[in-house]
Amino acid sequence: MRSKTRDQGPEAYGSEAAQLLRRAGERLQPTLDGALTLFYEDLSGGGPPLQTLLTSEQWRDIRRDHPLNHLLDPDLSEASQRTQARASGSRHALLGFTERAVVDAYGRCLTHLLEPLGACPRSARDAVALRTVITRRITASMAGEMEGQRRILDSEQQALAAVTHAPATSGTLAQSVRHTLEILMTLEGMVAGTLTRPDAQGRLQHEIVVGKTFECHASHLTEHALLPCIHEADPRGQGPSGRAWRSRSVRTVAVLTADPATAPWHDFARLLGYASIAAIPILDSEGEPHGIVSLYHSAPGYFGAAHRERFLADLGALFAQRLTPHIQIDPMLPYAIGAHYRERVMRGDVRMLYQPVIDLTSGQLYKVEALARLPRDDGGDIAPADFLPALGSRELRELFALGLRQALTDLRHWDRQGIAVRVAVNLPPQALVDPDYFAIARGVLRDIPVDAARLTLELLENDEIDQQYDPAVILSEWRALGVQLAQDDLGSGYSSLLRMERLAVDDVKIDQGLVSGATLMPRKALQFLHPLTRLAH
Numbered sequence: 001m002r003s004k005t006r007d008q009g010p011e012a013y014g015s016e017a018a019q020l021l022r023r024a025g026e027r028l029q030p031t032l033d034g035a036l037t038l039f040y041e042d043l044s045g046g047g048p049p050l051q052t053l054l055t056s057e058q059w060r061d062i063r064r065d066h067p068l069n070h071l072l073d074p075d076l077s078e079a080s081q082r083t084q085a086r087a088s089g090s091r092h093a094l095l096g097f098t099e100r101a102v103v104d105a106y107g108r109c110l111t112h113l114l115e116p117l118g119a120c121p122r123s124a125r126d127a128v129a130l131r132t133v134i135t136r137r138i139t140a141s142m143a144g145e146m147e148g149q150r151r152i153l154d155s156e157q158q159a160l161a162a163v164t165h166a167p168a169t170s171g172t173l174a175q176s177v178r179h180t181l182e183i184l185m186t187l188e189g190m191v192a193g194t195l196t197r198p199d200a201q202g203r204l205q206h207e208i209v210v211g212k213t214f215e216c217h218a219s220h221l222t223e224h225a226l227l228p229c230i231h232e233a234d235p236r237g238q239g240p241s242g243r244a245w246r247s248r249s250v251r252t253v254a255v256l257t258a259d260p261a262t263a264p265w266h267d268f269a270r271l272l273g274y275a276s277i278a279a280i281p282i283l284d285s286e287g288e289p290h291g292i293v294s295l296y297h298s299a300p301g302y303f304g305a306a307h308r309e310r311f312l313a314d315l316g317a318l319f320a321q322r323l324t325p326h327i328q329i330d331p332m333l334p335y336a337i338g339a340h341y342r343e344r345v346m347r348g349d350v351r352m353l354y355q356p357v358i359d360l361t362s363g364q365l366y367k368v369e370a371l372a373r374l375p376r377d378d379g380g381d382i383a384p385a386d387f388l389p390a391l392g393s394r395e396l397r398e399l400f401a402l403g404l405r406q407a408l409t410d411l412r413h414w415d416r417q418g419i420a421v422r423v424a425v426n427l428p429p430q431a432l433v434d435p436d437y438f439a440i441a442r443g444v445l446r447d448i449p450v451d452a453a454r455l456t457l458e459l460l461e462n463d464e465i466d467q468q469y470d471p472a473v474i475l476s477e478w479r480a481l482g483v484q485l486a487q488d489d490l491g492s493g494y495s496s497l498l499r500m501e502r503l504a505v506d507d508v509k510i511d512q513g514l515v516s517g518a519t520l521m522p523r524k525a526l527q528f529l530h531p532l533t534r535l536a537h
Helices: 015-044 056-064 078-094 099-119 124-164 173-184 212-223 240-247 260-272 308-322 335-346 384-390 393-416 435-447 471-479 494-502 522-536
Strands: 190-198 204-210 251-253 276-283 289-297 351-359 364-375 422-427 455-459 484-490 507-510
Touching: 015 056, 015 099, 015 124, 078 124, 099 124, 124 173, 124 308, 173 190, 173 204, 173 289, 173 308, 173 384, 173 393, 190 212, 204 212, 204 240, 204 335, 212 260, 212 335, 240 251, 240 276, 240 289, 276 308, 335 364, 335 384, 335 393, 351 393, 364 384, 364 393, 393 422, 393 435, 422 484, 435 471, 471 484, 507 522
Parallel strands: 364 422, 422 455, 455 484, 484 507
Antiparallel strands: 190 204, 190 289, 251 276, 276 289, 351 364
16 A cells, blocks of 8 residues: 555545545435436436436446445445446447546536535544545546546547558458458447448348348348338438438437437347447449448447547548449349358358469460359359359358368379379468468368479459568468469559569469450550560569
């Protein structure tokens, strides 16, 4: 315990404070109860009382767990009070209350508690000492609350930074949004995120759904005609998604079940525990919407906080930034079909087809390129362009593992038939910053004994590598496996030229769009191909 002087008064915790509180605590308890009521009235700031935003159980728990309830506890320790206060600060931040509002509420609470103290103790000296104990405890509680508040705010900024530093292009709009939503779902209380796009009737069909609760009940909205829409005259167009589409701006609902405009979805929200929602339009350079990203939070008031307007605006700007000429806007893929594709990948229903690579100097088969397909019931195949946009990071890793294992197994089979070739397997660029891909490759090469030099991993064009990672360090780990690395589709985009400058690969494949016209206009084609081959060498 820290030493004190006569002027400093008693410590807020310990034997002396305990004696004071045992003598006066019972008489002060009603005043403390009133102070706690004032605290939440101040936090509401003239708006709807907090208890109207919460269920009776939530309101009971919020009041019960507030550190002020333990303010007069003689046995309270500084550590336990800080722990309680930090948890309370995090709850208040999730409910949308600012640091300034919390500080002001504590100030009024302290004034309310100190006013009657003169009548409680047996002596004036006790009154001063008790005043000091309570002031110091409230100050410590307030400091702990600020720590809890900052934890929530910091986590939001960290998530925003992670989204900002993600690869600038991600192949398709759906893949880019899915990656962003997976990052945002790490935030405390964030329970679901979706991407919707309008169909021919203007209904906002779910294309991407992240969050277990929404994934399990997404079909409920379609079955009960509860899909939001973009039409103002339709009641289902009055929700935040429809208004965000029409206004080209972010729309929020602080308490979903208290807003008449969201009446069609009140039962759905209660069922899944969704309390607050934000709808962010994805706008192109002309300000036209291409989709709506919706975020669902379990805390009422979360998206009603003024300071989160900047957070949502920054997300909207990032989505607009991703909507560049480099990104592919695929036809809308309804969630049910996408979920079917994901399920098939995860159960291993993938087969690899092979495209031969011929050495033109010898005319011999030199390599085969493995191409993933999902078999159709009619004997045909579903091409990657159809199912890849539906896959999240988990399914993409599983697809890589399945494809690599199948390709190396087939390579061993061909060896036994006397066909000695190499094999190439596609590698998403995120694999260079995701250690799971490296672990998968190492494990497959360990399980299937093949000379690693016969395996080429082809970096796809559809992503950029995060600039914060050092390519030399990343590549050294992959090269330690003994595999070859190739760059796919050189010349199909600016990012491929940047990557060639940053990464020392073994092979370069020129984009087929530049090569396919060579027989018709050979001179023009060579004007492009010759500089590219020189750059590659």
